[in-house]
Amino acid sequence: MSQPQEENKSENGPTTQSYEFRQPPPPNPQLYDRQISTVLATTLTPEQVVIYEEFPEILTKSKEDLEDLLSNDVCFDSFFESIERIRHTLAVRDEMRVGNETSAKETLSQENELNQLRQHVQEQENALIKLNSTIQEKLKLQQNALQRFSPSVLLTKLKSGVQQSDELSEQMASSFLSGELETDQFIKHFREIRKVFHLRNAKVEIVKNKPGILDDSIREELRKLGHGSVTFDPKYSRGIGLLTLQNPERHNALSGKMMAELSDIVDKLENIVKFDTNGNLNNVNIVNELDKENNLIGIIVTGSRNTFCSGLDLSVAKDHILTPENGKKMSLLMQDTLFRFGQLPLISVAAVEGHALGGGAELVTACDFRCISETSKIRFVQVKMSVIPGWGGGKRLIDIVGGVNALKIMGTSDPITAQNGLELGFVDVIAPHGECVNRAREFLNRYVYFSERDERKGGNGNDDNINENKKINSVKAVRGLKLLISRTKNSEEYKNFLLYEHELFGSLWGQKENVDAVLKTRK
Numbered sequence: 191m192s193q194p195q196e197e198n199k200s201e202n203g204p205t206t207q208s209y210e211f212r213q214p215p216p217p218n219p220q221l222y223d224r225q226i227s228t229v230l231a232t233t234l235t236p237e238q239v240v241i242y243e244e245f246p247e248i249l250t251k252s253k254e255d256l257e258d259l260l261s262n263d264v265c266f267d268s269f270f271e272s273i274e275r276i277r278h279t280l281a282v283r284d285e286m287r288v289g290n291e292t293s294a295k296e297t298l299s300q301e302n303e304l305n306q307l308r309q310h311v312q313e314q315e316n317a318l319i320k321l322n323s324t325i326q327e328k329l330k331l332q333q334n335a336l337q338r339f340s341p342s343v344l345l346t347k348l349k350s351g352v353q354q355s356d357e358l359s360e361q362m363a364s365s366f367l368s369g370e371l372e373t374d375q376f377i378k379h380f381r382e383i384r385k386v387f388h389l390r391n392a393k394v395e396i397v398k399n400k401p402g403i404l405d406d407s408i409r410e411e412l413r414k415l416g417h418g419s420v421t422f423d424p425k426y427s428r429g430i431g432l433l434t435l436q437n438p439e440r441h442n443a444l445s446g447k448m449m450a451e452l453s454d455i456v457d458k459l460e461n462i463v464k465f466d467t468n469g470n471l472n473n474v475n476i477v478n479e480l481d482k483e484n485n486l487i488g489i490i491v492t493g494s495r496n497t498f499c500s501g502l503d504l505s506v507a508k509d510h511i512l513t514p515e516n517g518k519k520m521s522l523l524m525q526d527t528l529f530r531f532g533q534l535p536l537i538s539v540a541a542v543e544g545h546a547l548g549g550g551a552e553l554v555t556a557c558d559f560r561c562i563s564e565t566s567k568i569r570f571v572q573v574k575m576s577v578i579p580g581w582g583g584g585k586r587l588i589d590i591v592g593g594v595n596a597l598k599i600m601g602t603s604d605p606i607t608a609q610n611g612l613e614l615g616f617v618d619v620i621a622p623h624g625e626c627v628n629r630a631r632e633f634l635n636r637y638v639y640f641s642e643r644d645e646r647k648g649g650n651g652n653d654d655n656i657n658e659n660k661k662i663n664s665v666k667a668v669r670g671l672k673l674l675i676s677r678t679k680n681s682e683e684y685k686n687f688l689l690y691e692h693e694l695f696g697s698l699w700g701q702k703e704n705v706d707a708v709l710k711t712r713k
């Protein structure tokens with residue numbers, strides 16, 4: 191029996207033990223040549239030839255010997271085991287048995303250690319799960335804590351502080367008037383409380399006028415203005431939601447009420463995934479009711495009755511928003527809403543039928559992609575109204591088509607059509623009139639599904655190709671991708687640019703030239 195060979199050495203060090211088994215000896219050619227030739231002189235069947243070839247020892251046996259072998263088991267066994275090839279095979283079998291026994295013993299000897307290791311790994315995994323849930327809880331606490339110190343919450347608290355000190359001083363005055371408080375006491379405390387009141391009030395004014403601070407009350411003020419609505423169907427199509435601007439009598443112009451509703455929808459959509467402040471994918475979990483059944487990855491933005499949006503509702507503007515102060519409030523809310531919309535982990539497509547004018551054109555830029563009908567027109571009419579975009583659309587247009595093209599488009603108010611939009615890289619899909627939403631859905635389906643057949647054929651993304659062998663894309667991966675892309679816009683530089691756009695807009699909106707232009711606009 192051969193001994194186990196030395197451990198095999200590879201470049202990476204020792205590997206497992208192995209045994210080298212002897213090869214069976216080849217048949218003896220001399221013996222074969224000499225004896226088979228005689229035998230072959232007689233007539234043999236092919237089977238007999240094979241036996242003689244494999245066991246030439248038989249050729250040395252006489253007829254009587256062979257008969258003995260066949261009739262006597264002991265004799266047969268003794269002859270059989272004396273054959274060199276059989277002895278070799280038995281030796282190999284014994285070697286293998288010993289080899290197997292050795293490795294079995296070795297494996298068994300490591301069983302305890304393996305069990306301990308397994309237990310250790312299990313414990314570590316449990317500890318990790320606990321740690322992970324602790325981190326999640328802490329992240330929630332951190333988010334809540336940060337929320338408490340957000341500018342809008344601080345401003346609200348400051349405002350309620352102002353109200354409290356005002357009420358306190360009022361109570362003190364009535365106590366004094368009813369004789370419950372001495373004059374010197376009243377003067378002392380009343381002065382102190384009024385001082386606090388004025389200090390708080392001054393702070394409120396400072397914070398309110400600080401550019402870029404969005405106070406929650408702005409949304410509520412705007413909510414009271416005008417009609418129309420913004421609706422959201424989270425189950426429009428698999429993985430795709432449909433957001434619709436509804437103010438059909440006015441070409442879906444955006445009233446204050448609609449702005450507030452749009453912002454509410456973005457709030458809700460923000461909750462469809464929870465991710466930490468670093469956009470950590472580990473925390474991308476589907477949590478929201480809106481999303482539970484549809485695993486949203488995409489959203490189509492459109493307008494009712496075959497038109498997109500004619501911008502700000504000018505009737506509402508004329509009655510309520512045509513002052514620099516109110517224009518700034520509207521700009522803050524719309525910039526914030528559309529910025530947050532762009533940061534959602536959802537791929538968005540604007541489905542533009544008919545007109546997209548002024549603020550409507552700005553909305554179009556807030557989407558990742560644009561599907562426009564053959565007859566639609568997108569126009570940045572702001573300069574004609576002696577103003578510049580105030581909903582962040584200036585910055586977004588520059589990002590999409592570049593500074594020079596953006597200057598031409600916004601400076602001339604020339605319409606972007608399906609054809610020139612395509613050439614500019616502004617339009618992604620051209621649809622027949624009335625087909626925009628459908629085509630936008632087909633376009634988004636490329637992100638919801640992937641099709642093996644389509645891949646093999648180098649397909650073009652038509653629904654036909656997708657239908658065969660279609661598979662659902664990983665929702666988390668698609669959202670992760672969108673998070674990654676939108677992260678490029680979540681920078682201080684980007685936000686400062688938006689703030690600059692907001693300030694420029696605020697310096698033009700509500701001025702005489704702008705007011706005259708708005709009042710002259712047919713409506």
Ligand SMILES: CC[C@@H](C(=O)O)C(=O)SCCNC(=O)CCNC(=O)[C@H](O)C(C)(C)COP(=O)(O)OP(=O)(O)OC[C@H]1O[C@@H](n2cnc3c(N)ncnc32)[C@H](O)[C@@H]1OP(=O)(O)O
Pocket residue numbers: 439440441443500501502503504505545547548549550552571572575578579580581711712713
């Ligand atoms: C900061 C926001 C700011 C910006 O960023 O630019 C703005 O958005 S300012 C608003 C810019 N928008 C406009 O100037 C659009 C003005 N409207 C039009 O040019 C035309 O109405 C139209 C959209 C091209 C459609 O023309 P047409 O098909 O001929 O229909 P009508 O003109 O008869 O309109 C039907 C009906 O709708 C009313 N309408 C249209 N747009 C608005 C609007 N933005 N606000 C309020 N109402 C609007 C229009 O007055 C008609 O009403 P009735 O006369 O009562 O029938």
